[in-house]
Amino acid sequence: MAKLSLKDKVFIATGAVSGPVGVPEQVADLKGDEQVNPPMNKTVMEWLERYNTEFDEALPRHIDRSTFFAAVRAILPVLARCTPASALDALLACARFGLVPDGRHAVIIREGDKARFIPMAQGYVELMCRADAQSVVVEVVREHDHFKWVPTAPLGQDLEHVPARALRSQRGEVTHVYAFVWFKNGQRSRAVVLDREDAEEIRDLHSRAYQEAVAEGREDSFWHRFFIQMWMKSAVRRLPKSVRMSAEVVALMKADDAGDAGEMQSYHAPDPEAAQLLAEAEAASRAAEASQDRPALTPARRLPVKRWQPRRRSRRARRGRSRAA
Structure with a gap:
């Protein structure tokens, strides 16, 4: 079958x-x-x-x-x-x-x-890179890392992260997760930053599987077992609020x-x-937007216009006219 x-x-x-x-x-x-x-x-x-x-x-x-x-x-x-x-x-x-x-x-x-x-987070990254993204950065910040985030600062100055020069076990617990997109034109998106409280709020409010596990006294939900991975995915899922995403x-x-x-x-x-049709439609849309951004290299060519010519009489009409004369 x-x-x-x-x-x-x-x-x-x-x-x-x-x-x-x-x-x-x-x-x-x-x-x-x-x-x-x-x-x-x-x-x-x-x-x-x-x-x-x-x-x-x-x-x-x-x-x-x-x-x-x-x-x-x-x-x-x-x-x-x-x-x-x-x-x-x-x-x-x-x-x-x-x-x-x-x-x-x-x-x-x-x-x-x-x-x-x-x-997983890498799965979302894979699909984003098939569209407009050159790459997607998703990183965790630990206690002893140098980390500074100023959301109102200009791009390039809003985020600083220098991992501590130590083994991962010596860098401490994860305190933040951030994600941003590098576009193919070399520009960067705004960063999405989630602390542990943000991740727990997303888990508690939006995960039915976690809620059911807690109600039944179990600790076997995916959020229970892979909290940091789900934390990272949550940061990537917040990117569409500031970045145009594909269908x-x-x-x-x-x-x-x-x-x-x-x-x-x-x-x-x-x-x-349907996916093939959507991909072709999105490619055509991006091409149309790009063509509007570029100045025209040559003046627009005017369409040919047919010139007016006097109407020619038929042979029968010319004979009738000569007889009347």
Whole structure:
């Protein structure tokens, strides 16, 4: 089954599947932290490879299916404990954004029996650099570093950070995270700076998974386990407030939020054909804006105008006129 059937698509959209399509139900019903044995891992991988056409269409040209699935094999124990609808949804969303679930650009985690796609800070950076950004700087500041931030100062004088000349363990705890964009024209964006209190406020107000974990007395949410990484991602996600972002980055933020709310994520991921059209439209828009900024090198050429000529009479009209004369 290379293509998703209508039935499968409905199951994925509703999350109504209790066991993998074409896979024994016990693979999806596994709970707890027990180790999934290799035969089960192989079964899940074989099931995913049945959707190779969907992944080929979803992945961008610079990432092939073998590279993507190589990273997926490392998280098979996670996928084996998740419902197939959520596993396929999370992986297709990850693929359509052109990110690999390698733990650096994106991760696939399990929350209960649902798989969730989480883009990391580097994943956001990857998408920003595909658009107008030359590079995106995301750094942590520790206690013994020299750090100065003056938001009202001119660009280039607003931020100073000199890491302490010591081992990371001797530099102290993380106190701030900052991020800014270098554009392709050599200019820099305003910096986004978040202290620990800012990060905790974002976590407490906007992370449903963290709120549920706290309510149930658990400390296994992604914010619990990877606080600094989520802190860094939060700083990058604040950049769109001061930097124009591509439609793809905005869509990634929506998919990220949908996952935290327990909703379908691939719905927000760009369709391959639609993404190509959006990219062409954005390129045309940037070219049009650039052409308006540059002065015209030559005067505008006037359109040719047809000169007026006296209307020629037909041969029959000329004969009638001569007879009347």
